Amino acid sequence: MSHYEAPIREPLILGEKSYHDITEDIAKPIEGKANKNWYIAFYISLAAMLWGFGCIFYTVGTGIGTWGLNKNIGWAWDITNFVWWVGIGHAGTLISAVLLLFRQKWRMAINRSAEAMTIFAVFQAGLFPIIHMGRPWNGYWVMPIPNQFGSLWVNFNSPLLWDVFAISTYLSVSLVFWWTGLLPDFAMIRDRAVKPFQKKIYSLLSFGWSGRAKDWQRFEEVSLVLAGLATPLVLSVHTIVSMDFATSINPGWHSTIFPPYFVAGAIFSGFAMVQTLLGIMRKVTNLEDYITRLHVEYMNIVIILTGGIVAVAYASEFFIAWYTGSPYENYTYMSVGAATGPYAWAFWSLILFNIAIPQLLWIKKVRRSFIWSFIISIAINIGMWFERFDIIAIVLSKGHLPSTWWRFEPTFVDVGIFIGTIGFFFVLFLLYARTFPVIAQAEVKTILKSSGENYKKLRDGKHE
């Protein structure tokens, strides 16, 4: 029948599962009570978030002078964090859209959480440009309306405005893609709910999804078309983010390889974050049968690939900086000057975390190990933050005029806002993990017969 899958493929769903078991397993974290660890994690994140909000209020009330920025380094942690968070978001769309187009069944166990991560990460990213405006209440001026309602319009030639359009399209399209996929799963929770309040809430969230044959036909078509639209969209978003730099005239930024290199870096960091989050989540929510070693290995393979692309990009930037013989190029983030200058620690952190450590994933034992994958994913998260910091701070610290050379030192406000966004991100993710079906159960049910362990065994038994 159509459920055949080659016996050589490892099962994606472990254990003796029926359709009903999948429902039970995925509804359990929502219907049960949170354990102590969840509360500890939640309160720590909440404290970090509130600290961050405090720093944001201080920034807005007093001014951008509370940050470590100066005349030369007008962009530093804020844009670093912005690019870092947007990049993290990319894995979610890659998993849900690109892997859907490639018909990869393993995406089904992780797409929901990866997309949640995307949306929450883009929230954090969006905060930075808004607070960097200094007067966030004027933020709506980025919309295509005449300035001060006169007749001067926004500038469509500017990559910063492209960013506004790209990020808002990306966020809103990811959100509807995610929510449309959630409808049948919310409906499942709704139909199981025993408490009237819970039933009301999930009934509202599920938009009255009933699961008619026609609805499913449309649902699948919409998913496919959205995947087709989201695939170029996700590539365009980081392309445009990279153009914030690439269309400028600073040596080190004015580089034609930025778009593909940033996209690869975004997927690299995004998958690392998915690995970090799911490493914890599969334990906390007892979903070890759905998020398996095989899923971890597949994600690690994507990490090796995209990490390799990033490493090649670094190498070519480094080579070109040296090969031009231009003294300006010797101060870019990938140059001998950077490797030996005052930011050498940042340069070598990048090389260590982003190039050296991920190479361990070539070893099969490491790439199939949960704990090693987790450790390496943390290293990549750090490394990718340094990449953006290096590109921004090192390049800006040495301009064309040596008398203006300066260095960037973050203030507690810079650090506080960054920590605050990490807290905010985890607050959202922890709340999500308690209230949303964290695995696309309707989709997982469709692959149970082809990729479930018990069904595979049954089939293999027949062949022998």
Add this chain to the structure above:
Amino acid sequence: MSNKVIHAFYNDDEVVLDAVKTVKAAHHHIDEVFCPFPVHGLDKALGLAPTRLAIASFMYGILGLGIAIWMTNYMMIQDWPQDIGGKPNFSWWLNMPAFVPILFELTVFFAAHLMVITFYMRSRIWPFKEAENPDPRTTDDHFLMEIPVHNNEEELLTLLKETGAVEINIVEKH
């Protein structure tokens, strides 16, 4: 006229697909099949017309592109041309390369959102809408086939039992 319908429950996707084919072959009308997850080939077996949402999405995309062209042309070329890095501000076409990101994003924005809204409207799903699946098990692990009865109860019941239904109820539909 009686509004009686038969609710036949199945607990396997392959069985329900075969059952739909059998019932169709016996020339009975199937009102609806409620499923917990998509069953491939079910729409064809039921004789549902292919959905035109993809075509709608394409047209919405064209609309978005059109709006983006109009917007960039009106704002940057017609209404208030500015000298931005010496870019040609007198001709939309010559300035167009700088507008490509905007053209692309708005195309996707319109194609995606209007398609999803169309889907929600056509399938009648929106916030505060009450669910219409007759049994809560249809979002868990049961498939429900709804067949109208026209004085042919006995015949239908035997047929459905043969197709492997795990539960058959006759209910009055309101």
